[in-house]
Amino acid sequence: MLLSSSEQEVLAAAEELGEELRNAQQEQSRFQFNSLLMRCNDAIGREIGIDYGSACGAGGGC
Numbered sequence: 001m002l003l004s005s006s007e008q009e010v011l012a013a014a015e016e017l018g019e020e021l022r023n024a025q026q027e028q029s030r031f032q033f034n035s036l037l038m039r040c041n042d043a044i045g046r047e048i049g050i051d052y053g054s055a056c057g058a059g060g061g062c
Contacts, residue, residue, distance in 0.1 A: 017040070021036070021040070024036055
């Protein structure tokens, strides 16, 4: 699958965010991490217009 440079940049940014979230999950309390995750979901929603939390489904493993 060939991706445009902008698609590659988006995927790279998503991978970087995922890595940072994994690190935060290991270093922070559950409450701190959940707060961070909710702020990230809100920011993603504002930026791209998709409610990321809802897109994954309630209680999903996203």
